[in-house]
Amino acid sequence: MTSEWTTDDLDRIGRAEELQIASHRHDGTLRPYVTIWAVRAGEGLYVRSAYGPENGWFRRAVAAGTGRIRVGDAEFDVLFEPVDAGDPRQDAVDDVYRAKYGHFGPRYIDTVVSAAARESTLLILRRPDAG
Numbered sequence: 001m002t003s004e005w006t007t008d009d010l011d012r013i014g015r016a017e018e019l020q021i022a023s024h025r026h027d028g029t030l031r032p033y034v035t036i037w038a039v040r041a042g043e044g045l046y047v048r049s050a051y052g053p054e055n056g057w058f059r060r061a062v063a064a065g066t067g068r069i070r071v072g073d074a075e076f077d078v079l080f081e082p083v084d085a086g087d088p089r090q091d092a093v094d095d096v097y098r099a100k101y102g103h104f105g106p107r108y109i110d111t112v113v114s115a116a117a118r119e120s121t122l123l124i125l126r127r128p129d130a131g
Contacts, residue, residue: 004126005045009076014040016071021047021124023060023067023080030068031060037112038069038124039096045124046083046093050108052116061122069124079125085118093121 020033034057049058
């Protein structure tokens with residue numbers, strides 16, 4: 001599946017320090033937004049749960065499969081695609097997390113490059129049917 005992102009969107013979201021992410025409920029409404037770190041690795045946008053796959057926002061995003069992200073004043077309808085912990089893209093995602101957020105120090109960066117974080121990596125795809 002292609003991500004449907006424009007280069008400008010990828011650049012804007014990839015440069016943002018944080019984004020807000022919300023998954024859909026069963027009735028189609030959005031859950032409250034959660035602020036999270038995100039990275040661009042190649043042509044993909046990725047988020048991870050620093051506290052592993054049992055974190056509530058992550059479980060709800062996987063179960064829903066759809067939601068919305070907000071970066072500044074822009075909002076995008078998205079799909080959440082889990083990435084296998086052994087997927088070769090994981091090394092690039094680790095590297096970008098370290099480069100982008102390493103200045104926060106090991107106490108914080110180690111949580112998003114851990115084995116548990118790799119198990120809770122989502123590829124964020126722009127919904128092809130979204131405006």
